[in-house]
Amino acid sequence: MVELVKDGSTGMEKVVLREPGGATAQVHLYGGHVTSWKNDKGEELLFLSSKAIFKPPKAIRGGIPICFPQFGTFGSLEQHGFARNRFWVIDPNPPPPPTALTGGNNGNGTTSSNNNNNSSSKHQPFVDLILKHGEDEHKIWPHSFELCLRVVLGLGGDLTLITRVRNTDSKNFTFTFALHTYLSVSDVSEVRIEGLETLDYLDNLKDRERFTEQGNAITFDAEVDRIYVGTPTKIAIIDHEKKRTFVLKKEGLPDAVVWNPWEKKARAMVDFGDEEYKHMLCVEAAAVEKPITLKPGEEWRGRQELSAVPSSYFSGQLDPSKVLQG
Numbered sequence: 001m002v003e004l005v006k007d008g009s010t011g012m013e014k015v016v017l018r019e020p021g022g023a024t025a026q027v028h029l030y031g032g033h034v035t036s037w038k039n040d041k042g043e044e045l046l047f048l049s050s051k052a053i054f055k056p057p058k059a060i061r062g063g064i065p066i067c068f069p070q071f072g073t074f075g076s077l078e079q080h081g082f083a084r085n086r087f088w089v090i091d092p093n094p095p096p097p098p099t100a101l102t103g104g105n106n107g108n109g110t111t112s113s114n115n116n117n118n119s120s121s122k123h124q125p126f127v128d129l130i131l132k133h134g135e136d137e138h139k140i141w142p143h144s145f146e147l148c149l150r151v152v153l154g155l156g157g158d159l160t161l162i163t164r165v166r167n168t169d170s171k172n173f174t175f176t177f178a179l180h181t182y183l184s185v186s187d188v189s190e191v192r193i194e195g196l197e198t199l200d201y202l203d204n205l206k207d208r209e210r211f212t213e214q215g216n217a218i219t220f221d222a223e224v225d226r227i228y229v230g231t232p233t234k235i236a237i238i239d240h241e242k243k244r245t246f247v248l249k250k251e252g253l254p255d256a257v258v259w260n261p262w263e264k265k266a267r268a269m270v271d272f273g274d275e276e277y278k279h280m281l282c283v284e285a286a287a288v289e290k291p292i293t294l295k296p297g298e299e300w301r302g303r304q305e306l307s308a309v310p311s312s313y314f315s316g317q318l319d320p321s322k323v324l325q326g
């Protein structure tokens with residue numbers, strides 16, 4: 001089921017997706033921003049700050065903000081670009097339903113069928129949102145574009161985000177991009193990431209100097225802000241305490257940003273609780289190191305699929321192959 005509702009506390013419009021098994025997701029039109037993803041037990045899987053501000057120009061702190069057309073400070077625009085603090089609209093003519101999109105190249109076709117009436121979408125609720133350039137955007141980024149986000153809540157509760165950028169201009173443009181995913185974790189110091197070992201990363205805390213990851217897996221005991229470059233398509237985030245593993249699969253987004261502000265930065269952020277850094281971890285499918293250039297009429301596509309599975313891990317008995325294969 002797909003429903004557009006007005007949030008009682010913030011007055012903002014959001015789309016609620018409900019899957020027959022009981023999982024849910026919600027997407028705010030402000031920012032084209034996924035702000036909730038719950039499993040069939042009603043447990044929230046994304047972190048959303050208790051101090052999040054639902055008012056422009058501030059982006060919502062938590063969920064999955066979209067960084068476009070610039071990630072971080074990699075350019076002259078405001079941090080993470082403007083897509084996350086603009087109002088998006090629901091696409092009245094979405095491309096064919098979810099199954100037709102995975103790996104296909106027919107995303108340009110349109111259909112007049114409505115999300116709610118489509119037979120396959122009865123089982124896999126989805127919504128398509130669009131952000132087009134307006135006059136305000138044109139002043140700061142003089143390119144005509146169309147940015148589309150499809151959010152699909154799959155059977156079993158997997159959450160897939162498919163993003164498309166189309167150059168509707170008469171000249172090339174270049175951008176960087178990230179799906180800035182805030183995962184909810186029990187205690188970040190009990191979490192490890194597998195799938196990024198031995199990779200190179202740019203350290204945002206050291207003027208983006210390039211290092212090579214040395215450890216077997218990544219664990220957390222201080223602030224981290226890294227861009228792992230050219231990563232595998234599958235990354236596992238293992239929450240020991242919750243006995244839950246997030247599996248993140250991505251396409252078209254070669255890099256992965258890992259961020260936790262830790263104590264000092266947490267205190268400095270107005271829209272983030274002092275202790276909340278313990279309960280979140282950002283792992284972001286991204287295209288940062290090699291910016292993407294589109295010629296007029298060209299389209300780029302990026303995809304991130306998240307699933308939350310019971311962890312088969314026990315402290316000291318890690319077997320990455322169990323999570324990273326298959």
Ligand SMILES: O=P(O)(O)OC[C@H]1O[C@H](O)[C@H](O)[C@@H](O)[C@@H]1O
Pocket residue numbers: 059072079080204225226257258259282
């Ligand atoms: O505070 P924001 O603008 O939302 O950015 C939050 C964080 O996003 C990314 O993870 C960047 O790598 C960090 O450098 C930044 O601090």
